[in-house]
Amino acid sequence: MGARLEGCSDVPHSVFSWTSTSRVWLLLVSSEGDEHPWQLQPQSLLLSGQWGRVLPTPAASAPQQRSQDLQREEPAAWVLGTEGDTHRGDEDKGEKGLGAVPGRQAAFREGLALAVKYAKALGCPRIHLMAGRVPAGTERAAMALEMEATFIENLRYAADILAQEDMMGLLEPMNSRITDPRYFLTTPHQAAAILEKVGRPNLRLQVDIFHCQIMDGNLTQNLETYFPLIGHIQVGQVPGRHEPDSPGEVNFPYLFQLLESLGYEGYVGCEYTPQGDTLEGLGWLHAYWESRGRQQQRRC
Numbered sequence: 001m002g003a004r005l006e007g008c009s010d011v012p013h014s015v016f017s018w019t020s021t022s023r024v025w026l027l028l029v030s031s032e033g034d035e036h037p038w039q040l041q042p043q044s045l046l047l048s049g050q051w052g053r054v055l056p057t058p059a060a061s062a063p064q065q066r067s068q069d070l071q072r073e074e075p076a077a078w079v080l081g082t083e084g085d086t087h088r089g090d091e092d093k094g095e096k097g098l099g100a101v102p103g104r105q106a107a108f109r110e111g112l113a114l115a116v117k118y119a120k121a122l123g124c125p126r127i128h129l130m131a132g133r134v135p136a137g138t139e140r141a142a143m144a145l146e147m148e149a150t151f152i153e154n155l156r157y158a159a160d161i162l163a164q165e166d167m168m169g170l171l172e173p174m175n176s177r178i179t180d181p182r183y184f185l186t187t188p189h190q191a192a193a194i195l196e197k198v199g200r201p202n203l204r205l206q207v208d209i210f211h212c213q214i215m216d217g218n219l220t221q222n223l224e225t226y227f228p229l230i231g232h233i234q235v236g237q238v239p240g241r242h243e244p245d246s247p248g249e250v251n252f253p254y255l256f257q258l259l260e261s262l263g264y265e266g267y268v269g270c271e272y273t274p275q276g277d278t279l280e281g282l283g284w285l286h287a288y289w290e291s292r293g294r295q296q297q298r299r300c
Helices: 063-071 105-122 140-164 188-198 209-215 219-229 252-262 280-291
Strands: 003-005 025-029 079-081 126-129 168-171 203-208 230-235 267-271
Touching (some): 105 140, 126 140, 140 203, 168 230, 209 219, 209 230, 252 280
Parallel strands (some): 025 267, 126 168
16 A cells, blocks of 8 residues: 554653754654664654654564564654555555555555554554555556546545544655656645545645655745645755755755744654764754754753
8 A cells, every 4th residue: 555654642751852842843754775773762863842763664464563562662662654665565566555556446455454553553643645656558647537536535445444543644745757757646736636525634735845845846835825734744855855954945944934833733754865874964953943942952
């Protein structure tokens, strides 16, 4: 199916690293190339009041045992984001999620059931429902209506399942200009239109600033327009997809201030590839909080 677990239960206040909290809470998302991202010390990931780590999704076998292993870690592994190879479909055939892929509804539902099982065990209330790619050998325009209808069908099914567990489903548009030319869901506008047609309150928009800037720009108006639909936000500089303070097109201090002014109270996932050491690359975060008059209690 292509499912990502996005945003877990609150971390106890005893592990907070900041003396004051904010409406913009951040988590660190390791790059896919990290061999053992879960071995980063939790103290190093204490950001603005909550922290999290990203684990590669375990194999489909024995999910309960793997979940118990995660829960035994000290402190508890509050997993805020994970994407599973076993839920992406048949990678040998070029699949990357199954939500909008015609004829793969049964596999989508199987993947959803597994994702929900993990999410329940880890206390994670958000799951990214990946749309998937336009099938190889077909044209986007020719497949658009059928894929949208499939996506709507699957999203309604997923929303009903997630509602039973008090969970939220997330739709993330990915850019088709650089990252994935065949990905079906490519803009916030497309995602918002599909969400309206699906008509389920527990499905929301996941905005990755990297993808949004590449496809459309106009970030201020897009964030303001789609703010009522947003359930999760991710950041990475454009075009390199490195730290927010690396050379690039996006003024992240301005965007963070905009999110605060809009009243955003969710997570901001740092989905980028660090240019060097991951923890040393968090200088942009320290600088931002200092600029906002907040002091950090250094514990790492």
